[in-house]
Amino acid sequence: MKITDWAVIFVLLACPALYMLQWDAVQLREANRLQLKYTAALRTAAQDAGSRLGQNELQRYEAGYGSSKFMRADKEAALSAMLDTLLLNLGEHEDALSRDLLMTYIPAVIVIDYDGYHIYAVQEKEGEDGSVLARHHWLPKKSYVHRDAEGNMIYFTLDDQITVIDSASGEVHRGLREELGSALSVKLLQQKEAFEDVRRSAIVSSIQEDLSRVIDNHNAFVRKLGFNYIFTLPTISMEAWNNSIDDVGILVFLQGLPVGGKHYNNYALGGGRVLRQRPVYGWSDPNTGIRYAGHRHCFGGPGTERAEIFASPKDAAAKGYFEARCPLQGP
Numbered sequence: 001m002k003i004t005d006w007a008v009i010f011v012l013l014a015c016p017a018l019y020m021l022q023w024d025a026v027q028l029r030e031a032n033r034l035q036l037k038y039t040a041a042l043r044t045a046a047q048d049a050g051s052r053l054g055q056n057e058l059q060r061y062e063a064g065y066g067s068s069k070f071m072r073a074d075k076e077a078a079l080s081a082m083l084d085t086l087l088l089n090l091g092e093h094e095d096a097l098s099r100d101l102l103m104t105y106i107p108a109v110i111v112i113d114y115d116g117y118h119i120y121a122v123q124e125k126e127g128e129d130g131s132v133l134a135r136h137h138w139l140p141k142k143s144y145v146h147r148d149a150e151g152n153m154i155y156f157t158l159d160d161q162i163t164v165i166d167s168a169s170g171e172v173h174r175g176l177r178e179e180l181g182s183a184l185s186v187k188l189l190q191q192k193e194a195f196e197d198v199r200r201s202a203i204v205s206s207i208q209e210d211l212s213r214v215i216d217n218h219n220a221f222v223r224k225l226g227f228n229y230i231f232t233l234p235t236i237s238m239e240a241w242n243n244s245i246d247d248v249g250i251l252v253f254l255q256g257l258p259v260g261g262k263h264y265n266n267y268a269l270g271g272g273r274v275l276r277q278r279p280v281y282g283w284s285d286p287n288t289g290i291r292y293a294g295h296r297h298c299f300g301g302p303g304t305e306r307a308e309i310f311a312s313p314k315d316a317a318a319k320g321y322f323e324a325r326c327p328l329q330g331p
Contacts, residue, residue: 031260041089042254042268044309049082049250050270053111069158071248075111075118075138078250082109085309086254103136107218107231108211110251112244115157116143117207121214122221134221142210146202152186156199158247164189204241208233222256229256234267244269282308282321293317294324 053073083102084094092098109120119139126133144156151167160177164186173180181189188195215231222231234253244251250270257264282293293316310316313323 031262034257034259035264038090038254038257038259038264039266039268040315041086042252042266044089044315045082045086046250046252046268046270048085048270048309049078049252052077052081053248053250069247070114070161073111073113073118073248075113075120078111079109079120082250082252088309104222104225104227105256106252106254107215108251108253110207110211112158112207112249112251113141114248115155116141117203118142119210119214122218123214124217124221134224139210139214142206144199144203144206146198148186148188150186154186154188156202158245162189200242200245203245204238227256229263231255232265234265236267240269280310280313280316282310282316282319291321292324293321 053075054071083099087094087098087102090102092102103122107121111118111120118141120136121139122134122136123139124134146154146156148154153165153167155163155165162175162177162180164173164180164184165171166173166184173184177189177192177195180186188198211233215233219231222229232255234255251267252270253267255263255265280293280295282291284291293310293313308316308319308321310319310321317323
C-alpha cells in the first residue's frame with residue numbers, strides 16, 4: 001500500500017477518536033461551568049436568606065434577653081429570599097411553578113435558631129377526602145436537648161444559656177451554665193469543656209438524625225415524580241458543623257441538578273455574622289446599559305430590572321459590575 005493510503009486509513013481511524021476526545025473536553029468544561037454557577041448561586045442565596053432572618057428584629061429584645069446571639073429568626077422571610085435569589089441566579093422565573101420545581105431539588109432547608117431549629121421539607125398528609133398529599137412545610141421546632149446519666153434534661157442554646165429539668169424534683173431551672181453549675185449537682189454543668197463538647201454534639205446529632213429522615217421522605221416523594229436520582233446527606237466536616245451552630249443561621253441543600261453526565265450535590269451554610277451581611281444587587285441602567293451593583297436602597301430607578309444578586313461587592317466587580325453611587329451613602 002502507498003503511504004497516502006496509510007494516511008487515509010489513519011485519518012479515518014483517528015477522526016472518531018479525536019472527535020470523542022473533543023466532545024469529552026467540551027462536556028467537562030460545561031460541567032465545570034455549571035458546577036461553579038450552581039455553587040455561586042447557592043452560596044449567594046444562603047447568605048441573602050441569612051440577612052433576612054433578623055430583618056424585623058428589635059434590638060431591645062436581644063439586649064433584654066442578655067445574649068448577643070439571641071434573635072427571633074424570621075424563617076418565612078429567609079425561605080422566600082433564598083428561593084427568589086436562587087431562581088434569579090439560575091435564570092428561572094420567580095413564580096409558584098418554578099418554586100415548586102426547584103424544591104424537588106432541595107431536600108431540606110434548616111433554620112438554626114437560638115434555642116432550637118426548624119426544618120422545611122416535604123411531608124405527606126391525609127387530605128379531607130382521604131387522599132394522601134405531599135406538601136413542603138415547616139416541621140415543628142426541635143429543641144437542643146440532652147438527657148444526662150442521672151436523667152436530668154438539659155435544654156441548650158447557641159451559648160451558655162440553658163434550662164435544666166431536675167430528674168428527682170421535676171423543678172425547672174434557667175440561667176447560665178456557670179451559675180447553675182454552682183447551684184445544682186449536675187456534673188456536666190461544672191465542667192466547661194465537657195459541657196461545650198456535649199452541647200455541640202447534641203445539637204449536631206439531633207440535626208443529622210432529622211436530616212436523614214426528611215431526606216428519606218424526599219426520596220419517596222421525588223420517586224413518585226419519576227426521579228431516578230437518590231438524595232443523600234452530604235459529608236459535612238465537624239468544622240463546618242461547628243461553624244453552622246455558632247450563631248443563628250440557615251443551611252440549604254441542593255442536589256440532583258444535571259451536571260454533564262453527573263449530578264450536582266452540595267450545600268450552603270449561611271451562618272454567624274456572615275449571614276447578616278447585606279446582599280449586593282446587580283442591575284443594568286435602562287438608558288445607558290451600564291451595569292451597576294449596590295445594596296437594596298441603591299437599586300436603580302423606574303424601568304430597572306434586577307439582574308443578579310451577589311454575596312459581596314467583590315463578587316459583583318468580578319462579573320463586570322460598577323459600584324453604584326447611592327444617595328444614602330453620599331455623593
